[in-house]
Amino acid sequence: xxxxxxxxxxxxxxxxxxxxxxxxxxxxxxxxxxxxxxxxxxxxxxxxxxxxxxxxxxxxxxxxxxxxxxxxxxxxxxxxxxxxxxxxxxxxxxxxxxxxxxxxxxxxxxxxxxxxxxxxxxxxxxxxxxxxxxxxxxxxxxxxxxxxxxxxxxxxxxxxxxxxxxxxxxxxxxxxxxxxxxxxxxxxxxxxxxxxxxxxxxxxxxxxxxxx
Amino acid sequence: xxxxxxxxxxxxxxxxxxxxxxxxxxxxxxxxxxxxxxxxxxxxxxxxxxxxxxxxxxxxxxxxxxxxxxxxxxxxxxxxxxxxxxxxxxxxxxxxxxxxxxxxxxxxxxxxxxxxxxxxxxxxxxxxxxxxxxxxxxxxxxxxxxxxxxxxxxxxxxxxxxxxxxxxxxxxxxxxxxxxxxxxxxxxxxxxxxxxxxxxxxxxxxxxxxxx
Amino acid sequence: xxxxxxxxxxxxxxxxxxxxxxxxxxxxxxxxxxxxxxxxxxxxxxxxxxxxxxxxxxxxxxxxxxxxxxxxxxxxxxxxxxxxxxxxxxxxxxxxxxxxxxxxxxxxxxxxxxxxxxxxxxxxxxxxxxxxxxxxxxxxxxxxxxxxxxxxxxxxxxxxxxxxxxxxxxxxxxxxxxxxxxxxxxxxxxxxxxxxxxxxxxxxxxxxxxxx
Amino acid sequence: xxxxxxxxxxxxxxxxxxxxxxxxxxxxxxxxxxxxxxxxxxxxxxxxxxxxxxxxxxxxxxxxxxxxxxxxxxxxxxxxxxxxxxxxxxxxxxxxxxxxxxxxxxxxxxxxxxxxxxxxxxxxxxxxxxxxxxxxxxxxxxxxxxxxxxxxxxxxxxxxxxxxxxxxxxxxxxxxxxxxxxxxxxxxxxxxxxxxxxxxxxxxxxxxxxxx
DNA sequence: CATGAATGAGCATTCATTCAT
DNA sequence: GATGAATGAATGCTCATTCAT
Numbered sequence: 001x002x003x004x005x006x007x008x009x010x011x012x013x014x015x016x017x018x019x020x021x022x023x024x025x026x027x028x029x030x031x032x033x034x035x036x037x038x039x040x041x042x043x044x045x046x047x048x049x050x051x052x053x054x055x056x057x058x059x060x061x062x063x064x065x066x067x068x069x070x071x072x073x074x075x076x077x078x079x080x081x082x083x084x085x086x087x088x089x090x091x092x093x094x095x096x097x098x099x100x101x102x103x104x105x106x107x108x109x110x111x112x113x114x115x116x117x118x119x120x121x122x123x124x125x126x127x128x129x130x131x132x133x134x135x136x137x138x139x140x141x142x143x144x145x146x147x148x149x150x151x152x153x154x155x156x157x158x159x160x161x162x163x164x165x166x167x168x169x170x171x172x173x174x175x176x177x178x179x180x181x182x183x184x185x186x187x188x189x190x191x192x193x194x195x196x197x198x199x200x201x202x203x204x205x206x207x208x209x210x211x212x
Numbered sequence: 213x214x215x216x217x218x219x220x221x222x223x224x225x226x227x228x229x230x231x232x233x234x235x236x237x238x239x240x241x242x243x244x245x246x247x248x249x250x251x252x253x254x255x256x257x258x259x260x261x262x263x264x265x266x267x268x269x270x271x272x273x274x275x276x277x278x279x280x281x282x283x284x285x286x287x288x289x290x291x292x293x294x295x296x297x298x299x300x301x302x303x304x305x306x307x308x309x310x311x312x313x314x315x316x317x318x319x320x321x322x323x324x325x326x327x328x329x330x331x332x333x334x335x336x337x338x339x340x341x342x343x344x345x346x347x348x349x350x351x352x353x354x355x356x357x358x359x360x361x362x363x364x365x366x367x368x369x370x371x372x373x374x375x376x377x378x379x380x381x382x383x384x385x386x387x388x389x390x391x392x393x394x395x396x397x398x399x400x401x402x403x404x405x406x407x408x409x410x411x412x413x414x415x416x417x418x419x420x421x422x423x424x
Numbered sequence: 425x426x427x428x429x430x431x432x433x434x435x436x437x438x439x440x441x442x443x444x445x446x447x448x449x450x451x452x453x454x455x456x457x458x459x460x461x462x463x464x465x466x467x468x469x470x471x472x473x474x475x476x477x478x479x480x481x482x483x484x485x486x487x488x489x490x491x492x493x494x495x496x497x498x499x500x501x502x503x504x505x506x507x508x509x510x511x512x513x514x515x516x517x518x519x520x521x522x523x524x525x526x527x528x529x530x531x532x533x534x535x536x537x538x539x540x541x542x543x544x545x546x547x548x549x550x551x552x553x554x555x556x557x558x559x560x561x562x563x564x565x566x567x568x569x570x571x572x573x574x575x576x577x578x579x580x581x582x583x584x585x586x587x588x589x590x591x592x593x594x595x596x597x598x599x600x601x602x603x604x605x606x607x608x609x610x611x612x613x614x615x616x617x618x619x620x621x622x623x624x625x626x627x628x629x630x631x632x633x634x635x636x
Numbered sequence: 637x638x639x640x641x642x643x644x645x646x647x648x649x650x651x652x653x654x655x656x657x658x659x660x661x662x663x664x665x666x667x668x669x670x671x672x673x674x675x676x677x678x679x680x681x682x683x684x685x686x687x688x689x690x691x692x693x694x695x696x697x698x699x700x701x702x703x704x705x706x707x708x709x710x711x712x713x714x715x716x717x718x719x720x721x722x723x724x725x726x727x728x729x730x731x732x733x734x735x736x737x738x739x740x741x742x743x744x745x746x747x748x749x750x751x752x753x754x755x756x757x758x759x760x761x762x763x764x765x766x767x768x769x770x771x772x773x774x775x776x777x778x779x780x781x782x783x784x785x786x787x788x789x790x791x792x793x794x795x796x797x798x799x800x801x802x803x804x805x806x807x808x809x810x811x812x813x814x815x816x817x818x819x820x821x822x823x824x825x826x827x828x829x830x831x832x833x834x835x836x837x838x839x840x841x842x843x844x845x846x847x848x
Numbered sequence: 849c850a851t852g853a854a855t856g857a858g859c860a861t862t863c864a865t866t867c868a869t
Numbered sequence: 870g871a872t873g874a875a876t877g878a879a880t881g882c883t884c885a886t887t888c889a890t
Contacts (some may be wrong), residue, residue, distance in 0.1 A: 018852090039252035039339050041238055044880060057883080067882065090282075122393065123335045127251060137396070161417075161853045166401060170394060171387070176385050181334070184349065189378060198379055205416035231870095256863060269866080278864065418877045431850045443849095463763060465677035468884060481887080490885065547759045548815070551675050562818065585841075591834055598814050599807070603717060605758065606806060608773070612803060622803055629797075630842035655874090680859060691876045693862080702860065 014082035024062050027052050032073050036116030040070055040124040069133035070124060077117050078139035080110050086146045096154030100201060103147045106194050118180035145170045153208070160207045167206060175199050236284075239264050240406050244285050248328035250280055251338045269311030277310035282336060283344035289329050292322050298358045312419075313412060315359045319388035320408050330392040356381045363419070372419040380419060387411050448486050448496075451476050456497050460540035464494055464548045464560050494548060497554035502563035503542050504534050510570045520578030524631075525624060527571045531600035542604040568593045575631070584631045592631060597624050660698050663688050668709050672752030675758040676706055706760060707768035713753045714775035716746050722782045732790035738837060739783045743812035746831050754816040780805045787843070796843045804843060811835050 030052035035043045045066060049056045063069040066174045084106055092102035111118050125136060154160035179186060179195055186195060222227060247255045253366035261268045284344035294326040296318055325332050337348060359381045366372035391398060391407060398407060454476035459467045465483060469490060508530055517525035535542050549560060550622040556566045558607045578584035603610060603619060666688035671679045681702060683690045691743060720742055728738035747754050761772060761778040783805045790796035815831060822831060 009405075023853095042339065044882080045882080055854065056881085058854055060882065061853075119338065123338065126253075126331070126335065140397075149416070161265075163414065164401075164410055167407075168414070170390070170398065171411075171414065173388050174386060174394070175383070178382070184380060184384070185352075186382065187378075198376055199383075202383065202418040203377065205420070205422070206414040210418070257865080261873095266863090268883085269872055272865070386859075399875080428877070466763075469886080470884075473852095480885090481851055485849080528862080543762070548754065548761065549745075550759065551678065586826075586839065588834055591831075592838070594814070594818060594822065595811070595835075595838065598818070601766065601811050603805070606810070609776075610806065613800075618739060619803075622800055623807075626799065626804070626842040629844070629846075630838040632841070634841070681861080682859080692860085693877065694863070696875075708883095709887055 011020055019178055020062075023054075023058070026054070027059055027062055027156070028072060028076055029153075031069050032114075032117050032120075035073060036069065036120045040127060041118070058115075067127075067132065069130055071128060071135065072123050073117070074125065074128075074132075074136055075139065077114055077121055078136060078143065080114065081107065081143040082139055084110055085143055087148055089146055096150060096157050096159050097204070099150040100147075100154060100160075101204070103150055104172050104176065104200055104203060106181055107121075107173060108192065108199075111176050111179050112192050115183060117178045118177055122177065122181060144173065154207070158209070161209050163207055171206075172203065175203070222266050232274075233268075234271075239266070239274055239281075240272055240288055241282060243281050244288065244326075244329050245250070245256075246283060247336075248326075248332045252332065252339065263422065268352055270398050271389055275330055279339075279344065283340060283347065286333050286337065286340075286344075286348055286420075287331070287351060288349060289326055289333055290355065292354040293319065294351055296322055301358055308362060308371050309416070311362040312359075312366055312372075313342050313416070315362055315387065316415060317408055318402065319385060320391055320411075323391050324404050327392045330389055334393060342419055352385075356385065359384055366419070370421070373378065373421050376417055380415075384415065387415070403405060444486075447478075447482075451483055451486055451493075452479070452496055452500055455493050456500065456538075456541050456544075457492070459497060460538075460544045462515055464544065464551065470536075476563055490554065491551075491553055495552060495559065497541070497557055498545050498549065498552075498560055500565060501538055501545055502560060502567065504538070505531065505567040509567055513570055513574055516631050519572060520581050521628070524571075524578055524584075525573040525628070527574055527623055528600065528621055528627060529598050531597060532603055532616065532623075535600050535603050539604045539607060542601055543590050546601065546605060562591075564597075568597065571596055576633070582633070585633050595630075596627065597629070638725055654665055656698075659690075659694075662690070662697055663698055663705070663713055664708060664758070667705050668712070668750075668753050668756075670730055671706065671757045671760075676763060701808050702739045703763075703768065707771065709753070709776060710757050710761065710764075710768075710772055713757055714772060714779065716750065717743065717779040718775055719780055720746055725782055732786060732795050733840070734822060735786040736783075736790060736796075737840070739786055740808050740812065740836055741832055741840060742753060743809060744815055744828065744835075747812050747815050748828050751819060754813055758813065758817060776809075780809065783831070794845070797845050799843055807842075808839065811839070843845055 023204075024035060027048070031043075031048045033072070034047050034051050038047070044054050048069070050061055063072060081093065082186075085103055087100050088102045088106035092098045121136075125133065128136070148165045151160060151163075151168050152164040155165065156160055179192065239260065243255075243260045246259050246263050250259070257268050257271060260281070261271055264271075271281065275284060278394070297315055300314045301311050301316035304310045333348075337345065356378075360377045363372060363375075363377040363380050367374055367377065391404065402410070429572065449467060451472065455467075455472045458471050458475050458546075462471070468482060469480050472493070473483055476483075482492065509527055512526045512530035514525045516522045549557065552560070568590075572589045575587075575589040575592050577586060579586055601618065615621070661686070667679075667684045670683050670687050674683070681695060683694050685695055686707070688695075695705065699708060702721045721739055724742035725735050725736045728734045757772075761769065764772065780802075787796060787799075787801040787804050791798055791801065815828065826834070
């Protein structure tokens with residue numbers, strides 16, 4: 001009997017948890033859409049609620065306030081990078097050059113998938129309360145680390161020059177983000193694939209050892 | 213007698229014009245300072261007025277509204293680039309590599325001089341009304357052009373590979389701006405001079421012809 | 425069979441009624457605690473529910489709305505006075521002075537027992553909807569009546585001067601309530617017992633016949 | 637010439653100051669009226685603004701927030717007591733009994749003049765932020781002091797018994813306030829003058845020496 | 849009976865903008 | 870030219886109340 005009850009409670013809890021997750025996602029998606037287009041400050045909670053098809057009050061049952069919602073939106077995006085980058089590197093095989101290239105490529109692709117949202121990240125990070133900022137910087141560093149490792153491995157293997165790996169990673173992320181930040185200009189003369197290809201050529205040349 | 217009057221009016225006009233310019237500058241400087249620190253939306257016109265030591269009302273005699281003031285602030289910064297970049301290139305002599313290097317260096321230095329303000333440019337450009345946005349994109353293209361020319365000259369001279377000059381310029385400007393955008397990270401392991409030196413090495417390698 | 429059913433229903437009803445009363449009391453106690461401390465307006469139904477260990481919705485099955493809950497809380501307190509005052513008077517014997525004294529004492533003691541709640545009564549009575557207000561005034565008058573009678577008896581017996589009994593009762597209740605209302609000040613120089621003793625001396629003197 | 641300018645500025649400042657005072661009073665009066673009737677929490681700033689015939693925003697140029705406005709309203713009332721009580725005592729001559737009686741009478745009259753507002757004081761004091769509360773307690777003690785002195789003088793002169801003067805003052809203020817707090821009941825059988833007269837008789841009897 | 853997710857009206861507060869002086 | 874008092878629309882957030890489960 002106790003078991004039956006436990007089981008029922010467990011099912012109930014799972015269902016509840018699923019609903020909570022669905023709501024969070026629903027709100028997060030709506031917020032990402034509206035804030036990306038309109039900008040954080042110009043976005044009213046009312047607008048987010050409308051886009052999500054719920055009431056204002058409900059947002060506050062999932063996110064403490066507007067700032068926390070922004071943090072959640074940005075974190076949500078950065079988690080994409082943090083999760084996908086290592087996976088892409090791992091999938092690229094053993095060759096350091098391939099691994100490095102895969103890292104750059106996936107970054108650009110993630111950016112393309114959430115172009116407006118990436119812009120939001122750049123625009124609004126400064127606005128954030130201190131603790132949100134910490135989480136964000138953390139995620140950025142987590143994303144950077146596997147790329148840095150790939151570059152370091154390449155240097156060790158002698159296929160890259162002895163450059164500062166941290167700086168190269170910085171360049172990689174920056175070039176990827178730029179596809180969002182400067183899309184108004186870049187898209188006038190390049191497709192994403194062209195951008196990736198050409199930037200990759202420059203990037204590789206920048207770290208390759210000079211032929212003797 | 214008519215002539216005398218004209219002359220008086222002209223003198224009057226000049227004097228007036230000078231005063232107008234002084235006021236504009238006074239407000240612009242105040243706005244740049246406050247907005248750069250606090251962010252555009254979090255900056256009240258009252259705060260700008262106080263910083264400038266004038267009344268709110270007076271701002272509206274020089275700038276139609278808050279948006280226009282923001283445009284003016286951003287334009288003011290971008291004009292720095294537009295003016296200083298060609299000058300630096302010209303001062304660098306005839307060697308395409310030197311000219312290209314000078315362009316990158318001056319960009320970084322202008323960024324350093326107005327680090328917060330450059331960040332402002334990135335954060336708030338999207339908010340702008342269409343016509344302001346146009347002026348800004350225009351200025352960016354104007355800044356880009358002399359650099360592009362330097363790269364194109366280098367390609368023609370055979371000291372650079374046949375890369376897409378527009379893309380290289382994009383990279384140059386981006387790397388310079390990054391010193392402001394990612395200062396929180398970069399400054400942890402590099403000084404500006406080190407940043408310039410190392411990025412320049414990468415940049416040059418990226419466009420240099422492969423040795424046979 | 426019908427009888428058996430009736431009996432079962434009756435037992436059921438009694439059981440139900442007992443449960444209803446228990447719930448009401450549970451909610452009332454929680455509401456009194458929270459509202460007394462926090463004030464009516466600053467108290468959310470959520471807070472009352474939490475304190476009572478139940479859900480918000482359940483409160484609404486026992487009290488129509490927040491105002492009605494407040495009325496119930498206040499009525500609950502006033503019923504204490506209405507019930508205890510006559511009892512204390514009856515227990516004081518036949519001497520009008522003793523009866524009067526017992527009335528004052530019990531009032532002060534009831535106040536002390538629910539000091540915060542008494543304050544609540546004063547603070548929030550005005551807010552109430554008309555019908556709640558009526559019930560409250562009624563209870564106050566019911567409480568006043570036995571005291572008035574005691575005073576009237578004393579006057580008839582010649583141990584009190586021919587004062588307006590209603591006014592004296594008003595003073596008695598007021599002085600008792602004041603122990604709650606002005607506790608911040610009074611408690612700085614008096615204990616409750618001292619307060620009772622000294623006010624009683626003044627009160628008695630105020631109604632005692634002047635010696636010839 | 638400098639003198640003329642100074643004079644103009646001075647006149648300007650005075651005019652400004654007068655306008656500020658007029659506005660403050662206008663808002664304070666409106667707030668007192670509305671809050672007294674409706675209660676603090678149920679009063680919206682919009683309602684205060686409308687009653688004052690100004691815009692909401694303007695209130696915030698004179699009072700930091702709603703709480704501060706409430707403090708100002710209450711202080712405004714308490715200042716009436718603090719100012720008028722000593723004046724009335726002084727005007728009552730040298731006889732301690734007269735002075736004491738004058739104190740009680742003026743308290744009742746001030747209460748009558750601002751009956752609703754006095755009720756507000758009782759209802760909302762608890763709501764206040766700590767520093768506002770301090771100012772209010774201070775004013776109450778300032779009001780009490782001259783009355784206490786009058787009682788003490790009476791005791792020294794032998795016309796009053798050796799009662800605790802502080803407690804008597806507490807009673808005096810309480811009885812005066814009660815005219816507002818319990819007006820719904822008292823006014824049913826007494827006019828203010830009757831109330832003053834009869835309470836005064838009781839009060840005097842309570843402190844008078846027993847005839848031998 | 850009991851729950852608590854969901855609603856949405858309501859309110860304090862801010863701030864760009866205007867205009868009488 | 871210059872001021873700053875005055876406006877009032879806009880917004881984040883709360884919370885009494887309902888109702889599907």
